[in-house]
Amino acid sequence: MRPSLEVAAPRAEEAPASRAFLLWSTAGVFAAHLALWLWVSWSRGLAFTDLLNRWDSNHYSTIIRDGYSGTLWAFFPLYPMAVRAFASVLGVERVQVLGAVLSSAAFFGFAMLIARAREREDLPEGLVPRTRLGWLFFLLAPASYVFHSHHTESLFLLLSALALFSGASRRPGWAGVFAGLCVLTRNQGAFVVAATALLAASREEGGARRLRALLIVGALGCSGR
Structure with a gap:
């Protein structure tokens, strides 16, 4: 009896992380987080803009509005100064909202960069995600909310x-x-x-x-x- 030469297809979680999967999964996780934030805001009677200004976000907002002072010097300058520049040009007062938008845009830029790099053959293998499961572990980590918040x-x-x-x-x-x-x-x-x-x-x-x-x-x- 001749041995079979068929190769078993990879399971879904072991399948390569394609460009479409990287981008659509990123959009899906962001949408799920946004829905969760809106529900928390509604159920607990918190303004959505206040929800975006918790933890270190509040410190960055203070730096953007009032500059550095005291213990705020512990925070590095590129992010708050970038948000401050955009806020000045666009005339935005709720800088935590602008920060969340810019952070989300930066992460989508990262996802697009990864998707493009995934199609290259001249990069070291460890620089790009190899499987869908690996990318999802990254996206769904407990602290992944910081990828689209004011941080x-x-x-x-x-x-x-x-x-x-x-x-x-x-x-x-x-x-x-x-x-x-x-x-x-x-x-x-x-x-x-x-x-x-x-x-x-x-x-x-x-x-x-x-x-x-x-x-x-x-x-x-x-x-x-």
Whole structure:
């Protein structure tokens, strides 16, 4: 009896995370979170705008409106200054709403970047999600609400991805710039600089070129401190 040459199809959770799945699942989770927030706002008698101004969001709103003072210097400047600039141009007073919109846009930008990178063959495999289940674990993490609230996580995530993808694409200049912006967003930016510098160096051939990439990313990244 001849052995079967058929290969079993991957299960749904093991299937590759396609562009359509990445983007539609992101939109679905965001819609579910928005519905949940609206229900909490209605059921507990809280204004939706006040709901968006809890935890660190309140500190960022204070920085945007009144500037830095006292313990607020503990918060890194890129995110609140970016929201402040948009609020000034657009004439928006409820900066927590604008911050939530910008964070959501940054995360969708990250998802689109991942979807595009997923179709490339010249990037290290570990930089992109391999399965649908892995992406859903990321999207549905308990703290995933910060990806579309008035916080720094989405901006940091987008900048980190741009830094790593630039380093992997042999563009150490851009990799250093994006890594430096990460440093201005969160204290974990220092780890992004180190990881990006090592990645950029590993993609080059020859000791001199590797050292050059390492120094460029490191110098530009550390300039953000």
